[in-house]
């Protein structure tokens with residue numbers, strides 16, 4: 001390109017764009033953020049805004065689009081949702097400063113002040129109040145892996161150490177908005193890669209020490225090298241997006257992945273724990289149990305369900321709290337009413353810490369902390385409190401001085417926008433009050449002056465007005481202007497417009513200066529208070545975050561109690577041996593869906609023990625097998641979350657790993673599911689399930705031909721029975737598998753009951769002992785509307801098959817002497833019908849010789865088909 005050098009502005013833009021690398025660049029110009037070149041084309045498409053052009057670069061017009069700065073959040077939200085990352089370049093000096101620095105033609109200096117990414121948002125308008133927003137980093141060292149994850153909207157910081165092959169499961173548990181890893185890492189689900197050096201474990205240790213300003217990390221727990229690598233990479237990335245400002249993070253909580261029930265990504269998806277298979281919250285287990293009334297409660301419940309506990313004491317502690325609220329409805333109602341009224345203090349302190357706080361955030365802290373205090377008072381008086389409640393109470397009541405300060409300092413409803421002042425309460429600062437009085441006095445004096453001028457001039461319509469250009473001035477209609485124009489009138493002409501003329505006067509000028517100065521000083525005084533109050537809040541930010549956690553825990557526990565009361569659920573009993581005894585179990589999501597259409601869910605028992613640990617469930621399609629399997633897996637998840645369960649009685653030994661696999665052909669809705677995936681996933685279960693695990697296998701083996709499928713299903717059941725020895729529910733339509741009961745002593749047969757009644761199939765959805773008395777496939781086929789001729793043909797085939805099986809024991813032995821379907825009489829009839837139709841459609845008189853020949857060929861073809 002031999003073109004003219006870019007303009008200074010374009011040169012500045014291009015340098016910033018180079019720095020922004022793979023991010024879109026928002027370039028501040030006046031009241032707008034402008035985008036250029038490819039960014040502009042992409043953004044105008046995503047945002048549906050006009051693409052224009054500006055100047056030239058390299059001989060071509062520069063594509064451009066822009067968004068108003070005051071409405072930036074909404075546009076950012078849409079770009080982030082569309083998978084973009086955005087670097088914000090702001091003006092870092094005023095035009096006056098630029099002139100002073102580099103002369104009258106100087107370009108205002110700009111710099112990238114922040115990089116906005118999906119995992120680093122804090123704005124209320126960009127976040128879902130009911131979900132956490134995790135940014136996760138994967139670290140590796142010495143054959144171990146770790147995930148460090150931060151939700152900077154609340155400062156939550158977790159580190160999870162795990163084996164390399166458990167990284168996928170750990171990420172699935174978090175559902176992170178953004179996942180980063182070191183260049184060259186082969187982890188999956190990564191959204192961006194960063195320099196390897198940022199993931200160095202000793203560098204990570206230093207970064208953490210600096211962030212928390214400590215000489216040693218021992219106070220936070222034990223960190224492996226992988227954990228330090230992950231945490232270091234994460235903190236470096238957060239610093240990068242905040243352009244060097246340290247992110248607001250609470251001290252990390254380190255855990256091993258085996259502290260919670262291991263649930264891999266496929267199992268989460270199949271059980272729809274926190275998301276339905278359609279990707280929505282609706283339809284998930286989380287949605288069906290969530291009765292929380294605060295955003296923080298909803299976020300904690302989602303985290304709890306995603307990571308059921310393995311520590312029995314911790315589970316019992318949660319259950320004790322739920323039970324208290326369950327058994328005392330009055331207490332529960334009062335608590336929930338109080339919680340519902342509280343603002344989200346976790347996110348308010350997050351915004352303040354990120355330097356994006358507002359007077360309203362301080363107001364939210366004041367009200368939230370005050371509410372927490374009151375709750376602490378009430379709950380503190382409860383007789384015989386559960387241990388968890390006793391341990392939360394101090395966190396609720398730790399902020400007396402701060403609450404008092406904020407209550408004195410702030411007006412009742414402080415605004416989001418600080419620029420007009422008006423958020424510091426009267427009586428908090430005498431000097432500020434004086435300034436405000438001076439302003440108000442001045443405004444009163446101006447009003448008096450206006451009355452005086454009216455009287456003196458005899459012009460009733462005379463007004464004193466204010467605008468940004470002239471400041472305070474006197475305005476009269478043109479027809480009255482002459483009197484005021486006279487040199488001895490005491491007025492000075494300022495401006496003549498169509499219809500009105502504007503003047504100034506010495507008295508007015510004097511008062512106006514005082515008013516203007518007083519309000520500028522008042523604004524400055526308020527801003528100084530805002531800063532002081534913010535830092536007063538920030539010095540207590542960890543304690544505030546702990547209060548937010550305590551409130552969230554109360555919300556989760558009382559919400560679970562509410563759900564339990566609503567659904568008649570029961571407190572599970574946890575025991576040490578690997579039993580699983582559920583009486584009257586139900587599927588919470590299916591039950592609710594049925595109730596909506598006025599149908600009743602049939603409750604079912606599931607009783608597994610060490611000597612009867614594998615149930616083979618057979619029965620007709622649509623009989624309720626899949627539902628039965630899932631409801632039991634969900635009950636295990638709920639129990640270890642510390643929730644009541646949808647059953648009349650439940651007693652279970654802790655589940656260390658939970659697996660759910662659905663045969664490929666039964667799961668076509670997933671689209672990408674193939675027989676291969678099914679087998680890979682089944683292999684994972686055989687490799688990982690332990691005697692403490694719980695496995696549900698639904699029609700595994702169905703995705704291939706009958707012989708293969710049956711053979712695989714048979715072998716998998718045997719392996720689970722002999723080697724894994726886990727608790728397992730296996731649903732199958734292969735009736736042949738029931739023979740396994742003779743060889744496997746810890747396996748028993750069960751079936752979902754059905755009846756044929758007056759030729760119709762009635763599904764009872766009832767799980768009973770023993771194998772299904774027969775296969776109901778044909779009855780289901782008729783129910784589904786297959787034509788009677790096909791049904792009767794299938795009956796004939798079935799009869800032959802069954803006869804063959806009796807003779808030889810083989811499934812298809814009877815098929816040898818069964819005439820092929822294609823050669824059967826029915827087919828010939830079809831062919832004759834087609835011939836007839838074709839012939840009667842011919843209009844012989846209108847055919848050309850050529851058409852007639854064609855018709856003959858067609859007819860012959862029909863006969864041979």
Ligand code: ADP
Pocket residue numbers: 590594600601602603604619620621622623624625626627628752765766
């Ligand atoms: P299968 O796996 O045996 O084909 P599903 O478990 O998919 O059957 O159940 C099919 C339908 O039957 C469900 O969508 C639900 O409407 C109904 N159903 C299942 N279990 C029950 C039950 N226990 N009580 C009432 N209806 C049920």
Ligand code: MG
Pocket residue numbers: 622625626627666698
């Ligand atoms: Mg099924």
